[in-house]
Every structure is written in C-alpha cells, then in structure tokens.
Amino acid sequence: MPRSRIAGMGKYLPNNVFTNNDLAQFMDTNDEWIQERTGIKERRYAHRTEETTATMGIEAATIAIERAGITAQDIDFIVFATLSPDYYFPGCGVLVQRALKMKEIGALDIRNQCSGFVYALSVADQFIKTGMYKNILVIGSEKHSFGLDFSTRGRNISVIFGDGAGAVVLQATDDSNRGILSTHLHSDGESAEILAMYNPGTHANHWGNYASFNDAEMADMFMSHAMIDKAENFPNMDGPSVFKKAVVKFPEVIMEALDANGYKSTDIDMLIPHQANLRISQFVQQKLGLKDEQVHNNIQQYGNTTAASVPIALCEAWEQGKIKEGNLVCLAAFGSGFTWASALIKW
DSSP states (O other): OOEEEEEEEEEEOOSEEEEHHHHTTTSSOOHHHHHHHHOOOEEEEOOTTTOOHHHHHHHHHHHHHHHTTOOGGGOOEEEEEOSSOSSSSSOHHHHHHHHTTOOSOEEEEEOOGGGHHHHHHHHHHHHHHHTSOSOEEEEEEEOOGGGOOOSGGGHHHHTTBOOEEEEEEEEEEOOTTSEEEEEEEEEOGGGGGGEEOOSSOSOTTSSSOOTTOOHHHHTOOSSOHHHHHTTTTSOEEOHHHHHHHHHHHHHHHHHHHHHHTTOOGGGOSEEEEOOSOHHHHHHHHHHHTOOGGGBOOOHHHHOBOGGGHHHHHHHHHHHTTOSOTTOEEEEEEEETTTEEEEEEEEO
16 A cells, blocks of 8 residues: 655745734734743634635645646646535635636645645545555645634733644655655544634534523524624634643643654654743643754744644745655644644655
8 A cells, every 4th residue: 555745845924924913903912921821922814805724725735746847737636635625515615726727626625724735645645555545635724813702812822823824735646755644633522622613503502502591582593693702703712721722632632642643752753743832832842842843833933724734844944944855744733622743644
C-alpha cells in the first residue's frame, strides 16, 4: 500500500494587521494582559466584504497546487476544514471547486474546529492509500473576525482569534522512507458546551441555557433579537477548563503517534502544534523535552486561526527552511468538541 505525501503547500494571511493596542480601542484590555495569557501580539483580519473563508482558502490552494507541479484540473477530491463557512450551507468545498474551475469532483467539508485540518488530512490520507484518488486538495481556512464580540463583554475570546488559510496537496508515494506514517483521531463530547457557539442552531433549548428567556423570546429559537441582545450568538468558552484538558490531551496524542511508529519525543525534528495558546504550546514542549528549534509557533503574529493554524504554521516552517527532507514532523491539535488529533510525517 502506498503512503501519502505532501506534494505542495500554500498559505494566505490577510493584509489587515490588528495589534493588541488596536483592540484596546474597542474593549477594556491591554497588550500586557493579552500577551501574558495567550502570547499573542497581533492577528490578521480579512476584509469585511471582499474576503471570505472560501476566497482565502482558494488563495492558499492556488499556491499549494502550483508548488505540487500540477493544475487545478488534476485535483480529484477536495477536503475543506472550517468552523466559519461562507454559508450555513452549502459548504466551502464546492465554492473552491467552482472558483478554480475544476472537474465535477467530490468535495467534503470537515467541521472539527481546531483539529479540523488534522482530521481532514487523515481522511485524505485514507483515500490516497486505497488508490481512490491521486491528487487531493486539503484546506483549512477561517474568517473569525466577522463573528466576534468586539466589546469588553467578549474580550476573553475576541483577543484570541485571527483569520487566514492554509492548504496542501496530497499525493501517493511508493517511497517507504517518506510520507504520512499514521494519524490518530479522538473525541470526548462530555463537555462540548464549554467551548461552543450556540446560535444559530437547531437545538431549540435542548443544549443551550435560556432560562432567562420568556415565551415570546423562545418562539424563534434559530435566531432572534433576544439572542442578539443577550450575546447568545457569539462563541462561548470556559478558558481554564479548556486549558486543563488541552495540556493533557496534546502530549498524549503526540506520544500515541510516536509510540505507534517506534519513535521517542526527542526524535521529532519539527512539532507543529495547533496555535491555540502559546502557554499551551510551551507546556507541551516542556513536557516532551523539546528544544525551541523543534517547535514552530506563530500565534504571536497570527492569533488562533483554528482549522487554518496547522497548515499555516506547517507551510511557514517549511518556507523558513525549518523542515527538510528526511525530517520527522508531527502535527497535533486540540479543540472544541472536544476533539484532538495528531499526524506523524516522514518528510
């Protein structure tokens, strides 16, 4: 059975840079407070009307396809990971297929938030290994800025997230010394609501907390003025609880990938963690005994771009010469659901 290899990578970051001091104009926060808790100095925001999750994904995909030495017509399947699609439906995958004038190929959308790209890569890996497809485009893209609460009320979440996209082209290789060695996927929905965006949704009070709503307000549960007035249409996060879970599951799933392939943590040449929080990445680095040059972090410049963070960081590390042929590269992510995942790659 052949292995999958990353034949080309691309990334896209919007031009609009927002520093912590810029955010302080809208909410009660400051640069020191944000950096101390997250490590973030600035983030990118997409143009309000001219850029979307799909268009940013297309920009990254175009670069990845060119670097793979193929054309858009050679792509025979798309996997698109995002939590911020252009539309509630249809998904972004078909928008990419249309924009790049591809053949009538399959397009699959993945909704696994922060771990979405690693999940998407795992799905694509299976299709390549079985021979079903030859050139799979895998995209992670997010436009968070359109749906954040830029007030003091929402500062704990809004200061964290940024916009951007990353993409890879996956192909088969018969070289037993390179490619994706294994992927590992997990979930635990016990605490799903502590990191979630409740509305719009179809739960109709099944999961949400609407005890303060009256009967008239409950009449329209998909989207209502009451939800907007009570900020129920913005993301909700219990930060400390997420942190406690992440610092356990991150190193666990990394070690699972290493153990499955007979490696130790010190064998890692480059760890690409999902850019959730610099403090989480630093904790994982210390727990695994890795040096600074073995871990690539860019949350300082881009914030948390959820499904886009792993492909952006992977592409950036490769562009900077930090990833070379023969290197052992580990991708890992943890996020809403909870879901977490890892992929081990021989470059």
